[in-house]
Amino acid sequence: IVAGRKVDADLLDEIEEVLITSDVGVEATGNILDRLREAYEEKEIEDGEQIIPHLKMILKEMLESDGAGIRWAETAPTVVLVAGVNGAGKTTSIAKLAYHYHGEGKKVILAAADTFRAAAVEQLTIWSERIGVGIVKHQTGADPAAVAFDAVEAAVAREADILLVDTAGRLHTQDNLMRELEKVYRVLGKKIPGAPHEVIMVLDATTGQNAIQQVKVFGKDIPITGLFLAKLDGSAKGGAVIAIRDQVDVPVKFIGVGEGPEDVEPFVADDFVEALFA
Amino acid sequence: MREIRQALLGADVSYKVVKSFIARVTERAVGEGVLRSVKPGQQVVKIVHDALVEMMGPVDHAINWSSKGPTVILMAGLQGTGKTTSCAKLARFFVRKGKRPLLVAADVKRPAAIEQLKTLGRQLDLPVYSEEGKRPPMICKRALKEAEATGRDVVILDTAGRLAIDAGMMAEVAAVAKKTDPHEIFLVCDAMTGQDAVNSAESFNRELELTGVILTKLDGDARGGAAMSVKEVTGKPIKFAGIGEKIEDFEEFHPDRMAGRILG
Numbered sequence: 306i307v308a309g310r311k312v313d314a315d316l317l318d319e320i321e322e323v324l325i326t327s328d329v330g331v332e333a334t335g336n337i338l339d340r341l342r343e344a345y346e347e348k349e350i351e352d353g354e355q356i357i358p359h360l361k362m363i364l365k366e367m368l369e370s371d372g373a374g375i376r377w378a379e380t381a382p383t384v385v386l387v388a389g390v391n392g393a394g395k396t397t398s399i400a401k402l403a404y405h406y407h408g409e410g411k412k413v414i415l416a417a418a419d420t421f422r423a424a425a426v427e428q429l430t431i432w433s434e435r436i437g438v439g440i441v442k443h444q445t446g447a448d449p450a451a452v453a454f455d456a457v458e459a460a461v462a463r464e465a466d467i468l469l470v471d472t473a474g475r476l477h478t479q480d481n482l483m484r485e486l487e488k489v490y491r492v493l494g495k496k497i498p499g500a501p502h503e504v505i506m507v508l509d510a511t512t513g514q515n516a517i518q519q520v521k522v523f524g525k526d527i528p529i530t531g532l533f534l535a536k537l538d539g540s541a542k543g544g545a546v547i548a549i550r551d552q553v554d555v556p557v558k559f560i561g562v563g564e565g566p567e568d569v570e571p572f573v574a575d576d577f578v579e580a581l582f583a
Numbered sequence: 584m585r586e587i588r589q590a591l592l593g594a595d596v597s598y599k600v601v602k603s604f605i606a607r608v609t610e611r612a613v614g615e616g617v618l619r620s621v622k623p624g625q626q627v628v629k630i631v632h633d634a635l636v637e638m639m640g641p642v643d644h645a646i647n648w649s650s651k652g653p654t655v656i657l658m659a660g661l662q663g664t665g666k667t668t669s670c671a672k673l674a675r676f677f678v679r680k681g682k683r684p685l686l687v688a689a690d691v692k693r694p695a696a697i698e699q700l701k702t703l704g705r706q707l708d709l710p711v712y713s714e715e716g717k718r719p720p721m722i723c724k725r726a727l728k729e730a731e732a733t734g735r736d737v738v739i740l741d742t743a744g745r746l747a748i749d750a751g752m753m754a755e756v757a758a759v760a761k762k763t764d765p766h767e768i769f770l771v772c773d774a775m776t777g778q779d780a781v782n783s784a785e786s787f788n789r790e791l792e793l794t795g796v797i798l799t800k801l802d803g804d805a806r807g808g809a810a811m812s813v814k815e816v817t818g819k820p821i822k823f824a825g826i827g828e829k830i831e832d833f834e835e836f837h838p839d840r841m842a843g844r845i846l847g
């Protein structure tokens with residue numbers, strides 16, 4: 306989209322295409338275009354040159370938040386519950402957070418509360434071994450809430466700084482699994498008042514508008530405190546987070562940019578918006 | 584037509600696919616004089632629905648069975664789409680047709696990927712071929728030898744998830760195909776995929792001669808517009824659908840049902 310053009314329907318169409326193809330979605334794109342038209346009517350934008358900077362400003366505002374990173378509990382351990390739909394990147398994202406905080410000298414413990422999927426416990430165990438952090442696990446088929454309970458006890462006993470709780474992938478359309486997640490959430494809070502201090506929902510950057518529904522429905526049952534946008538190293542733009550922020554006040558805290566333990570970065574709205582137009 | 588466009592975009596159908604589809608159905612509506620009629624609405628919806636069904640179809644769950652030696656099936660796709668699970672589902676599907684599948688754990692990258700497929704193999708009482716510390720193309724080539732030696736008539740190759748923009752990984756899966764000459768190469772695609780579906784589908788179709796698509800996680804509430812995008816850019820049939828996490832949650836794909844779902 307080029308500077309020095311007049312603000313006309315063609316220009317707005319091109320902007321619409323950039324937003325839609327970035328997965329910002331129909332509704333949010335419509336709202337953003339309305340705001341651009343309004344800005345033009347109020348003379349905040351007078352020619353085509355000003356429209357992209359103004360658009361970027363709108364998008365950055367939508368994505369700004371006061372906290373990337375984990376919000377630490379007053380007394381250790383800080384308990385972080387990780388949830389999301391199947392295959393989004395939860396287990397790998399936990400490995401990345403573990404690697405990062407372990408590298409900062411924090412004592413990290415993992416909880417293998419995905420007791421359902423084939424080799425889920427084995428997958429997290431390999432990560433715990435590679436990174437050099439503790440793990441609490443039961444056998445496949447065990448009650449995830451029991452794993453969560455034991456993990457919190459262990460985190461307290463071993464004076465861990467942070468406990469990262471992995472859960473099974475689940476679709477928000479599966480009521481029984483959403484109940485199960487709610488139970489894990491409650492059990493964490495029973496053992497430590499205020500826990501979990503963070504509830505991170507992992508979203509796959511390749512996901513389209515269903516991401517909005519995922520956050521809303523998961524968010525009905527457990528209070529989501531942050532999003533981890535995984536797989537942003539691919540060609541997908543991850544614009545669904547803009548649509549999400551247009552409707553829900555949940556900050557994007559981290560982005561996943563690869564399959565290795567170091568492939569995580571704090572979310573920076575500026576960089577994310579610039580990448581949409583790259 | 585604007586409403587149809589918004590509905591399709593809202594269903595995650597790719598922008599350019601929507602554009603060309605709307606152009607086609609507009610042409611058809613004009614050609615049939617529908618748009619000049621008193622109440623074009625219903626007729627337009629019918630034209631759109633029929634065009635969508637036509638586009639998603641025809642019904643095709645055929646397997647290109649080998650006439651000599653085991654039938655080789657290669658499973659490929661982006662990370663986390665459901666490939667490993669779908670290998671097991673497909674194996675069970677074939678067992679019910681009287682086949683003797685061999686599962687091949689050729690994802691040497693993901694932690695416990697081999698263990699995951701072995702666990703699924705145990706659940707099905709099926710053999711799983713794997714090797715430690717070797718590369719996927721040669722693992723798969725040797726797996727074929729193993730299948731022939733042990734009378735297995737279908738070989739299902741599970742591969743690592745990979746980015747379509749990762750040239751090295753795309754070359755690796757192309758090398759697997761070259762070494763094993765598969766009878767079927769399935770792109771395993773997640774039904775909740777958004778606009779990027781066209782990009783990844785195009786790349787996978789370019790690097791591999793896809794013969795079909797498996798659409799997973801259709802038990803969710805994603806409208807599934809990615810199905811339309813993938814079908815349009817690859818021209819390859821969507822043969823199967825994953826409809827749950829259990830091994831039996833697998834069925835032949837229904838183009839007409841998908842059309843209705845996408846249109847909402």
Ligand SMILES: Nc1nc2c(ncn2[C@@H]2O[C@H](COP(=O)(O)OP(=O)(O)OP(=O)(O)O)[C@@H](O)[C@H]2O)c(=O)[nH]1
Pocket residue numbers: 389390391392393394395396397398419422425472473474475507535536537538539560561562563564568662663693744746
């Ligand atoms: N390229 C890329 N791949 C990723 C990223 N995060 C995760 N993955 C890959 O995505 C796939 C799924 O990751 P998992 O961590 O197993 O996802 P999950 O949400 O725990 O999956 P389930 O437990 O089965 O629901 C794996 O192949 C990971 O390596 C990322 O940021 N970039």
Ligand SMILES: Nc1nc2c(ncn2[C@@H]2O[C@H](COP(=O)(O)OP(=O)(O)OP(=O)(O)O)[C@@H](O)[C@H]2O)c(=O)[nH]1
Pocket residue numbers: 391392422474476660661662663664665666667668669690693696742743744745799800801802803824825826827828832
């Ligand atoms: N609800 C639902 N979940 C599914 C379906 N197919 C696969 N899954 C789940 O999706 C997640 C990812 O499945 P995998 O089979 O590990 O995916 P993958 O493509 O092999 O992942 P990578 O090897 O890491 O690329 C797991 O939690 C599966 O149980 C499906 O049709 N419906």
Ligand SMILES: [Mg+2]
Pocket residue numbers: 395396397419425472473474
């Ligand atoms: Mg997991």
Ligand SMILES: [Mg+2]
Pocket residue numbers: 666667668690696742743744
């Ligand atoms: Mg796999």
